[in-house]
C-alpha cells in the first residue's frame with residue numbers, strides 16, 4: 001500500500017514538473033509569441049479571402065470566386081494547425097477577432113469592396129508580408145530546441161509562397 005502511494009507521489013510530481021518545464025522553457029515562450037502572431041496573420045487572411053469570395057464581381061467572377069473558395073479552405077486548415085501547435089508548446093490560442101486584429105502584423109481590408117484585380121494585389125502584398133514575418137521567425141528559432149515549430153513555419157512559408165506565386169501570375173497583363 002505504502003509502495004503504491006510512493007509510486008503515485010513520484011508520478012504526480014514528475015507530471016507537474018514536466019508540464020512546468022514545458023511552460024517555463026524560454027524557447028517555448030518565444031515560440032508561443034511567434035505562433036500567436038502567425039495565427040493572427042492567417043486569421044486576417046482567412047476573413048479577407050472570405051470577404052472577397054462573397055463580394056467579388058465582374059468578368060473574373062467565376063474564376064476568382066472559386067480561387068478564393070479553395071484558398072479560404074486551405075487557410076482554415078492552416079489556422080487549426082498553427083493553433084494546435086500553440087497549444088502543444090504550452091500557449092493558449094487567443095482567438096477573438098479583436099485579438100487577431102490587434103496581434104497581426106498585417107492590416108485587414110475593411111474598406112469598400114475593391115475591384116477584382118485590386119483584391120488579388122491586396123492579397124498578394126499581404127501574403128508577401130506574412131511570409132517575410134515567418135522567414136524572420138524561422139531565423140529567430142534557428143538556435144531554439146523547438147524544431148517542430150520551426151518545421152510548422154517552414155511548411156507554412158512553402159504553402160503561402162505557392163499562393164503568392166498564383167496571385168502574382170494573375171497580376172500579369
Ligand SMILES: [Fe+2]
Pocket residue numbers: 053069
Ligand atoms: Fe462559397
